[in-house]
Amino acid sequence: MSLFPTVSGQWGWMLPPAYTCIERPVQAVCHMVPNPNYQVGNIQGLVVFTQRITCFGHYALQVKVSVTGLPSDGNWTYHGFHVHESGDMSRGCESMGPHFNPYRTQHGSPADPANRRHVGALGNMVKDPFGNMQGAIFDNLASLVGPTSILHRGVVLHEGQDDLGRGGNEESLRTGNSGRRLACCYIQPL
Numbered sequence: 639m640s641l642f643p644t645v646s647g648q649w650g651w652m653l654p655p656a657y658t659c660i661e662r663p664v665q666a667v668c669h670m671v672p673n674p675n676y677q678v679g680n681i682q683g684l685v686v687f688t689q690r691i692t693c694f695g696h697y698a699l700q701v702k703v704s705v706t707g708l709p710s711d712g713n714w715t716y717h718g719f720h721v722h723e724s725g726d727m728s729r730g731c732e733s734m735g736p737h738f739n740p741y742r743t744q745h746g747s748p749a750d751p752a753n754r755r756h757v758g759a760l761g762n763m764v765k766d767p768f769g770n771m772q773g774a775i776f777d778n779l780a781s782l783v784g785p786t787s788i789l790h791r792g793v794v795l796h797e798g799q800d801d802l803g804r805g806g807n808e809e810s811l812r813t814g815n816s817g818r819r820l821a822c823c824y825i826q827p828l
């Protein structure tokens with residue numbers, strides 16, 4: 639016996655298809671590799687994206703990051719961490735293009751409203767004095783479904799700190815002055 643009784647005739651159009659309302663967690667992974675165009679340190683890492691998709695919409699995207707082997711001067715440092723437009727790593731991290739920016743807005747902080755940040759602007763990740771990075775981000779704009787989906791795009795970890803659009807120059811509103819690309823990866827749906 640099926641969940642919905644069979645209704646035929648003039649009322650058949652009222653039945654929802656059985657798959658319209660399935661609650662599910664969606665996941666994606668990204669295996670960080672050093673930028674072949676700029677090899678510093680001995681970088682390895684993993685980014686895991688998890689999001690609950692429900693019948694009524696979706697929850698914030700959880701981004702878990704763990705990276706080791708970053709070059710370190712022995713201090714805690716901030717590093718720009720973004721989703722870039724393309725998943726293309728054929729010419730290293732540089733071929734991943736600019737920040738993922740479907741709404742054609744200026745660069746900003748993940749706390750800024752959607753019209754004043756890039757969808758890919760996930761802000762900064764903190765590196766410890768030993769060259770390790772461990773942490774989680776929740777983001778309300780970047781998603782694994784819909785128009786702001788980051789699937790098949792790229793994650794780039796930068797050498798410098800993202801000024802979150804507050805740097806007072808033109809580059810700040812484009813890239814956050816995060817500097818060179820240390821490592822990157824392709825966002826692969828699980």
Ligand SMILES: [Cu+2]
Pocket residue numbers: 718719720721722737794796816
């Ligand atoms: Cu970036």
Ligand SMILES: [Zn+2]
Pocket residue numbers: 720737744745746755756758759812813814
């Ligand atoms: Zn940006």
